[in-house]
Amino acid sequence: MFDRLSDLxxxxxxxxxxDRYEVSRNVLAHAVSSVASLYVVTGETFPDALSASPAAVAEGGAVLLVPGRAAGLDAATTTLIRSLSPARIRIVGGPPRCPRRSRGN
Structure with missing residues (x-):
């Protein structure tokens, strides 16, 4: 594939x-030097990242994949976030803030 594309x-x-997390960090490091907003999403599934992408672009931001079940951020991710200097971070997805109500309540 690479050869075909580089011919074009x-x-x-x-x-x-x-892994997908290092690829995500590497893409951001290659593409941008700073962002206004950083949307952090789990890399374990793709719907959150797809949903966050338009909002990130609209705010001059980017999407970063992280292991959603990890207890914290690894050193490489922390270093990247600091280097991007986002004014705000949005966490997309995860458990709801409040329990869902069933219909009729």
Whole structure:
């Protein structure tokens, strides 16, 4: 695939990583030096990231995948967030803030 694409556009690069989280960090590090908003989403499923992407773009921001069930951020993610200097961080998805009410209540 890379060879076919680089035949079409010589300035083609591949951005990779050991896992989806490193790829996400590497894409951000390559594409932007700072962001107004950073949307943090779990990389375990894709709907949250898809939903967050338009909002992030509208705010001059970006989406960052993290392991949603981890107790905290790893050093590489913390370093990237600091380097991007976001004015605000939005966490997208996860457990609801309040219990859902069943219909009729």
């Amino acid at each position: 556009v010589p300035d083609t690069i591949r951005i990779g990583g050991a």
